[in-house]
Amino acid sequence: MNPEFWHSRWAENRIGFHLNDTNPALTEHWHAVKATRDDRVLVPMCGKSVDLIWLAQRHDNVIGIELSDIAVKAFFAEQLYTPMVSGVGAETVYEFDEITIHCGDFFSARVEPVDVVYDRAALIAMPQNMRQMYAERLLALLRESGRILLVTLDYPQEQLDGPPFSVTKEEVENLFKDCRLTQLARNDADESHPRRQRGLTRFAEEIWLIEK
Numbered sequence: 001m002n003p004e005f006w007h008s009r010w011a012e013n014r015i016g017f018h019l020n021d022t023n024p025a026l027t028e029h030w031h032a033v034k035a036t037r038d039d040r041v042l043v044p045m046c047g048k049s050v051d052l053i054w055l056a057q058r059h060d061n062v063i064g065i066e067l068s069d070i071a072v073k074a075f076f077a078e079q080l081y082t083p084m085v086s087g088v089g090a091e092t093v094y095e096f097d098e099i100t101i102h103c104g105d106f107f108s109a110r111v112e113p114v115d116v117v118y119d120r121a122a123l124i125a126m127p128q129n130m131r132q133m134y135a136e137r138l139l140a141l142l143r144e145s146g147r148i149l150l151v152t153l154d155y156p157q158e159q160l161d162g163p164p165f166s167v168t169k170e171e172v173e174n175l176f177k178d179c180r181l182t183q184l185a186r187n188d189a190d191e192s193h194p195r196r197q198r199g200l201t202r203f204a205e206e207i208w209l210i211e212k
Contacts, residue, residue, distance in 0.1 A: 048075035
């Protein structure tokens with residue numbers, strides 16, 4: 001993953017992956033992770049997602065990691081939040097009430113272990129040669145008995161360049177082979193879906209519960 005790719009996407013406002021509303025996958029399936037108010041929740045590659053707000057209404061400690069300072073500053077500005085800003089090595093930490101965002105590299109961010117992870121846009125942003133390293137880092141940040149709510153996409157990769165990339169069921173099972181996996185949902189898009197209209201013969205969103 002080339003950091004400059006993501007910096008340029010944010011600088012040019014090419015952020016089609018950003019949702020203005022809370023992700024339905026989160027609201028529909030968060031109950032499956034059985035998270036308590038005190039659980040520490042991690043959102044890797046969080047961008048300026050309003051999912052952070054939804055989570056912060058339910059948990060006292062929501063941690064995001066985001067490479068782009070444009071995204072992080074935009075999040076707080078758009079929510080009219082004035083965060084406390086501090087520096088930790090090569091990263092900058094923004095804090096406001098229940099939300100803390102580490103602006104820096106996911107693989108080196110200084111984040112304490114967490115109880116639950118919500119990954120809607122991180123794994124599918126990783127090229128295939130980085131996904132094993134990403135999964136290992138994610139599991140290293142997750143406490144024993146921790147849980148992950150993971151959203152992936154399944155489509156013929158040769159028909160469309162990523163990101164977001166297709167991550168098949170078999171790859172998810174291999175990446176998290178030492179965990180308990182449950183597929184909570186698979187939502188197949190019909191021909192009216194924008195990505196199907198771009199030529200994909202199939203396109204599906206899959207929701208996973210991963211238990212360490």
